Amino acid sequence: xxxxxxxxxxxxxxxxxxFEAVRGVSMRIGTEKLGIVGESGxxxxxxxxxxxxxxxxxxxxxAERLTFDGIDVLNADERTMRTIxxxxxxxxxxxxxxxxxxxxxxxxxxxxxxxxxxxxxRREAEEAAAxxxxxxxxxxxxxxxxxxxxxxxxxxxxxxxIAMMLAPDPELLIxxxxxxxxxxxxxxxxxxxxxxxxxxxxxxxxxxxxDLPLVSHFCDRVAVMYAGRVVETLAAGxxxxxxHPYTRGLLDCLPSLTHPRERLPVLARDAAWLQx
Amino acid sequence: MTASPMIDVDRLxxxxxxxxxxxxxxxxxxxGECFGLVGESGxxxxxxxxxxSGLNGAWSGRIAVAGAEVGPKxxxxxxxxxxxxxxxxxxxxxxRQTIDRILSEPLLVHGLGDVERRVxxxxxxVALPAAVRFRFPHQLSGGQRQRVAIARALIAEPEVLLxxxxxxxxxxxxxxxxxxxxxxxxxxxxxxxxxxxxxxxVVAHLCARIGVMLGGEMVEELSAxxxxxxxxxxxxxxxxxxxxxxxxxx
Numbered sequence: 001x002x003x004x005x006x007x008x009x010x011x012x013x014x015x016x017x018x019f020e021a022v023r024g025v026s027m028r029i030g031t032e033k034l035g036i037v038g039e040s041g042x043x044x045x046x047x048x049x050x051x052x053x054x055x056x057x058x059x060x061x062x063a064e065r066l067t068f069d070g071i072d073v074l075n076a077d078e079r080t081m082r083t084i085x086x087x088x089x090x091x092x093x094x095x096x097x098x099x100x101x102x103x104x105x106x107x108x109x110x111x112x113x114x115x116x117x118x119x120x121x122r123r124e125a126e127e128a129a130a131x132x133x134x135x136x137x138x139x140x141x142x143x144x145x146x147x148x149x150x151x152x153x154x155x156x157x158x159x160x161x162i163a164m165m166l167a168p169d170p171e172l173l174i175x176x177x178x179x180x181x182x183x184x185x186x187x188x189x190x191x192x193x194x195x196x197x198x199x200x201x202x203x204x205x206x207x208x209x210x211d212l213p214l215v216s217h218f219c220d221r222v223a224v225m226y227a228g229r230v231v232e233t234l235a236a237g238x239x240x241x242x243x244h245p246y247t248r249g250l251l252d253c254l255p256s257l258t259h260p261r262e263r264l265p266v267l268a269r270d271a272a273w274l275q276x
Numbered sequence: 277m278t279a280s281p282m283i284d285v286d287r288l289x290x291x292x293x294x295x296x297x298x299x300x301x302x303x304x305x306x307x308g309e310c311f312g313l314v315g316e317s318g319x320x321x322x323x324x325x326x327x328x329s330g331l332n333g334a335w336s337g338r339i340a341v342a343g344a345e346v347g348p349k350x351x352x353x354x355x356x357x358x359x360x361x362x363x364x365x366x367x368x369x370x371x372r373q374t375i376d377r378i379l380s381e382p383l384l385v386h387g388l389g390d391v392e393r394r395v396x397x398x399x400x401x402v403a404l405p406a407a408v409r410f411r412f413p414h415q416l417s418g419g420q421r422q423r424v425a426i427a428r429a430l431i432a433e434p435e436v437l438l439x440x441x442x443x444x445x446x447x448x449x450x451x452x453x454x455x456x457x458x459x460x461x462x463x464x465x466x467x468x469x470x471x472x473x474x475x476x477x478v479v480a481h482l483c484a485r486i487g488v489m490l491g492g493e494m495v496e497e498l499s500a501x502x503x504x505x506x507x508x509x510x511x512x513x514x515x516x517x518x519x520x521x522x523x524x525x526x
Contacts, residue, residue, distance in 0.1 A: 039447040040418070154317070183316035183474060184519045210447060213523045253452035255481035257504055257520050263456055264481070267449035 002172055002204045003029040003051060006065035010046045010228075012058055021059075022046050023228035024276065029172075033198060033205040035215035035236070037250075038225035044208050047225070048174050052085050069171065087117050089172040090165030092194075095181045096157030100149040106133075106160050107145025110167070117168035132163040136193060155186035162194065172204040173197075180209070191218045212239070212250050224250070227274055246273055280343040282307040282436060282468040283328070288337035290323050298323050299492040300337070305485075307342075307435070310462060310469040312479035312500075314516065315489030321472045322440055324489070328470065329360045329438050341436065356386050359429035363441035365421035369413040375399075375424055376409045382432045394431060402427045402457060419450035426457065430465075439471045443478060455481060476520040480504060488513045 010022040022043040027034070038044045049055055050066065053073055066073045068084055076084075085091070093099050101109055110129035111122070118128070126145075133141035136159040149157060158178060165173065175194060179187040195218050198205045209215045216222050216236040224232045224247045232244040242248050249267040281304040290298035298320045305311040313321040327335040333348030340346065346354060362368040369378055379395045388394065399409060402423040413421055422442065429437055442458070443451040459482060462469060473479045479486055480500040488496045488510060496510040508514050 039449065184516060185316060188519055188522075212448075217523065250448060253449050254524075255452075255455065255475075255477040256524055257477045257480055257517065258524055260481065260500075260504060263459070264452035266453050266456065 001028045001030055001067075002069055003027070003206075004065055004067045005047070005051070006063060008047060008050055008063040008066060009061075010043070010050060010055065011060045011062070012056075013060070021228055022050070025225070025228070025230055027223060027230065027233075029204055029206065031171075031202055031204045032221065033195070033207065033219040035207045035209065035219035035222040036225060037209055037212045037215050037222055039210055039250075041227075042225040043228040044225050045176055048176060048206055048208055051174070052089060052091065053081055054085070054091075086113075086165075086170075087168045088170055089174060090168075090170040092158070092161050092165055092173065092175040092178045094177040096154060096161050097149070097181075099161055100157060102149050104148075105145065106147055106149065106152070110145070110160065110164050113164040114167040128167070129163075132166055133160070135166065135197070136160075136163045138163075153186075154182050155190060158182065158186075158190050159193070162190075162197070166197065169201070170203065172206070174206045174208070176208045177210070178207070179214075180211075187214075194218075212247070213254070229274075229276065231273060244273075245270065280340075281305055282309075282342055283311070283470065284338070284340040285324070285328065286338040286340075288324060288327060288335060288339065290320070290327050290332065290335045292334075297492050298327070298335070301487075301489075301492075301494045303487050303494065303497060305468055305470060307468050308462070308466045309485070310471060310483040312483030312486040313470065313472045313489060314474065314476055314479050314486060316474060318491075319489040320492040321489045325360075325438050325440055325470060325472050329358060330354060331360075352386065356432050357434055358436040358438065359432065359434040360438040360440065361422075361425050361429050361442050364445050365418055365425050366413075366445070368425050369421060369428075371413055374410055374412055375416075378413075378424065379409075379428055379431055382428060386432050388432065398427045398431045401430065401461070417450075418446050419453060422446060422450075422454055423457070426454075426461070430461065433465075434467070436468045436470070439469060441473050442471070444473065444475065451478070458482060476503070476516055477524075488516070 006026045008022055008025040009020060012019045012021060025047050036044045050061055051068060055061060063074060107129055110132055111125035114128045115125045129145060130141040133144060138144050138159055179190050207215055207219055216239045219236050222234050222236055223230045226246045232247050234242055252265050253267055255264060283305040286302050287300045288298055289300055301324055313324060315321045326332040328339060330350040341358060376395060380391050383391050383394060404420060404423050443454050461467060471479060471482055480503055484500055486498060486500055486503055487494045490512045496513050498508060508517055
């Protein structure tokens with residue numbers, strides 16, 4: 001197993017006590033595509049960030065087991081963590097506008113990412129950067145390398161992010177809402193690109209999103225989170241057979257092009273869903 | 277149609293510098309109806325809405341609201357008739373004003389009395405608890421904030437609401453609530469909507485007629501029924517529809 005999480009908890013200290021944002025999540029991930037779906041505040045991003053130990057300073061992390069390829073993430077020192085972060089596990093975030101350095105050309109940023117992990121000379125890094133950009137299907141890599149982030153579109157920016165992430169040949173890719181800032185046509189392209197790269201390189205993928213139908217299209221398994229817990233894990237093809245009322249409610253309240261309805265059903269949240 | 281439409285946009289053009297981003301867009305919305313504008317980012321759909329709302333004065337063409345032509349500069353009476361709701365309920369409310377203050381402001385601007393009653397009544401209309409009135413925006417959830425933004429737009433009793441991606445920053449369960457609220461309000465108050473969204477399903481849910489924008493032009497105008505049934509003419513409309521329907525088939 002690439003990732004093994006058992007009884008993960010993330011707690012925040014508040015003025016009046018503690019707030020448990022992730023309340024006992026367990027999951028095992030191999031070289032597969034796992035989707036984590038939930039609404040804002042469900043703890044889906046925190047779960048993925050715990051794995052990299054990239055949590056806000058006031059968060060407390062505990063787990064029965066939290067390992068990445070056998071490395072105990074809970075007790076690993078910072079040096080060990082740095083060999084995981086970015087190198088063995090790549091991270092892609094929502095908006096490339098905020099993830100790219102605005103005052104550095106794209107070519108230099110990709111080359112820098114490559115050199116950080118692989119070493120080597122400037123020339124070599126430049127060649128590698130062009131190759132990486134080519135792999136994410138940027139048509140004219142040499143031209144794009146000379147551009148600044150504000151000169152490229154959102155979809156192109158996200159391709160650049162993926163290229164940087166690919167530089168150290170990671171084993172796991174964590175994508176946190178990678179396409180929510182993008183148009184529908186671009187969104188499909190980027191997800192297909194990620195799916196293709198992950199399959200071809202034999203990587204694991206954790207795709208975090210609020211969009212249940214979208215995720216089920218691109219993943220093998222989907223874990224549905226609600227209020228800090230995984231309430232249901234489904235094979236992606238079996239979404240229609242979801243049993244948990246929350247999952248069903250999420251699917252049901254989407255407006256549909258093909259099945260119009262006068263009123264949308266509203267999710268009635270049940271206090272019982274909070275219980276394990 | 278004998279009566280003049282509530283909104284009449286004719287050959288609207290908008291340029292930023294020497295780049296034309298809206299290249300002659302025309303559409304009409306009869307009173308009490310909802311017109312949807314869909315397209316991808318950069319297609320000019322929001323720019324059309326901003327010209328319509330008076331937020332951008334650098335346009336040419338003709339815009340008429342309720343039969344009266346309006347110019348780039350709008351009179352105060354225009355803003356009583358036409359109000360706008362923005363995408364991001366986190367950015368569109370003043371962070372240091374209470375909900376009470378936020379909702380009272382349009383009443384003061386338009387010199388409407390009876391502030392107490394109107395604020396309370398409008399909060400109830402958007403289904404917010406009365407206690408919300410003396411809270412600050414950061415104390416509310418995203419969905420509650422969007423309800424406040426809708427309440428602020430409604431409080432001066434407009435006839436037209438311009439909605440710019442009103443649900444795309446919200447969770448899908450909250451989106452359903454807001455879409456239902458907007459549908460109810462339109463029926464009760466006989467409001468006219470122009471809804472801008474990139475989400476075809478959302479637009480088709482709320483609007484009877486839909487304009488598809490691409491590269492600053494409206495490449496197709498069709499009914500929601502035709503869109504649902506796949507009777508779209510333009511390839512871009514078909515592409516958007518295929519992507520939207522593709523995700524529904526699980």
